[in-house]
Amino acid sequence: MKHLTSIRELDTGSAIAILDNADELGAVNSREVKKLPALRGKTVVNLFYENSTRTRISFEIAAKRLSADVINFAAATSSVSKGESLKDTAQTLEALGADAIVIRHPMSGAAQTLATKGWISGSVVNAGDGSHEHPTQALLDALTIRQIKKSGDDLAGIKVLIVGDIQHSRVARSNVLLLSLLGAEVTLAGPETLLPKTFAAMGCKISHSFEEALAEKPDVVMMLRVQRERMQGTFFPSEREYAAKWSLSGERFKMLGNQTIILHPGPMNRGFEISNEAADDPRSAVLTQVRNGLSVRMAVLYKLMAGEG
């Protein structure tokens, strides 16, 4: 395996292998000396066309813990249309010694295009492309669920509810593909305008009522942010109406079971899609998600880069 641009590139076995490896690498992260020599002499470039300090730092630390050199290349969003082409930028970075490019891009498919067009010979990791996918986020979510639920290798029978702006969410798409690959039952919930029924074809259930979805007793509730930056025109009448129907607060929060895990890919809009009450509850695993993000990204970089040569 050379690239990771979509969960579609994984089968159940390879997904479990990444999670297992991430668990082992997670143990390294709690050691005093946190570095492994696995990628010594290799260079990882973080090529970010969208600002995301969290994801960029996570990849940066992951690469450094494997002893790789890291270059951060922040291409302003405007340069996608006006400046140097992706092809030229990527070829320049490779000429400077990049062995892998971690790419975050506002356009769906950009990572796959970079991996398949023949512009470069190194590895490509998708760190989020448009509304398409964010595979390492799904892997860290799966790892978090597996650890807390102690479910064995996979996630068989675990019920996961993903709530919010599904239409614009790459996190939702990668999670539907990965969690169902691992045997979980995924339900998506959100307003009709942000959750077209075509999502069902990806292998999940659809709900347009948060209450009804919670009545199914999910083991995991993942709250998503409303992605205003990807919206063209109006999708719901007002923020107030959205929060009233889709926020994890009040009565809805009380509907959660004692063992229900609360996830959020961050950054959270407290008081909007998630209440303080929910975000700060012991059932919230958002910081575990962040820690697991590190080990999952180490596992992915290791898998893609350590094998060759």
Added chain:
Amino acid sequence: MQVFKGVLLASGETTDITVEGSQVTKVGKTTESGLDCPGLMALPGFVDLHTHLRQPGYEASETVLSGSRSGAAGGYTALFAMANSDPVADTASVVEQVMKLGEEAGLLEVRPIGAVTKGLAGTELSALGLMANSKAKVKVFSDDGHCVHDPLVMQRALTYVKGLGAVIAQHAQEPRLTEGSQMNSGELSTELGLKGWPSVAEESIIARDALLAEQVGARLHICHLTTAGAVDVVRWAKARGIQITAEVTPHHLMLTEDLVRSYDPVYKVNPPLRRTEDTLALREGLIDGTIDIIGTDHAPHSSEKKDCEWEQAAFGMVGLEHAASVAQEVLIESGASDWKRFTEVMSSKPAEIGSLEGHGTIAEGQPANLVLLDPAASRTVTAVTHSLSHNNPFAGRELKGRVVHTVFRGKFSVKDGKVKNA
């Protein structure tokens, strides 16, 4: 004098065709010797009502000359050149310039299409009458690339163009429903995270314009149908007696949205590739006469417009050199239709819609515009053709049918598969 011996006509008859000067002088057996053409079909030269020749303005993608060479290689003897050049073909001087470039190339007849509105902006009518009365004698008007979406502008344009004895070719795309759209709307666009292009955006404009054409009593031509629903709307409009004609492209007959899974921009086109059930409905419509013609929508783009992210890439595909093979696949190889229908959709009907004389028939006393093709030959389509651009979604596919000779006004524009140098 040139005699094509032993050619097969669309009717199934084997005969000889005698060409003297620029005309066909005899269709029938003759004792004169000539070029033996065993196994070759002789058909009227193809007519494309929908070509983007890119000149003036985008000569890196195509010129009238390179597009003429590509057209001749594909068996065409006439091309209608769309108006979205730079400057836009919205004045008499631009259409006359395009026609003149076509005459200089001399490989086929280039018929300029005039813009419906100034600068394709959709608000003010362009110099419709002046273009119709110019040396280019424009008979087809289109804002193709853009939809004439304002209903009042469309109504006025239909009324005015009717008075000129011409036709409007509409690019049916409701703009608000397709803002930022990238591919067919459905399960695949959802998974790929690309903004969907709903079929209703096409069908609603066709329905509206059919009713406007009925009210005004004007002729209306619809470019590139892509959906099963659009075929239904056109079928309904024809049953109602509305003067509507419709076109389908080679790519929408054979290619489907699944190709977009690769995010390879060679499959990015406006309107987008649709589902298998749509291609089947388009084929059925083409066979039963609901759809009148195959128009290539040949849309060359230089490689930098396609060697990039999907959302960044230009819309469009080339089509002139494989259109006949696609038509053969859909009508003949499928066993669903015959060479008479093939001739109608590739030649006689587009000539009729475009009020083009001297094309669309092989008859004594008519100009010798014809194509001789070998339907038994197989070939692998290559990205590199006579076009300056290589954005060919059929590259690598095996198709049947090869153009052996193309004859334009009695002279070979293509002989033994080789395009004559202009």
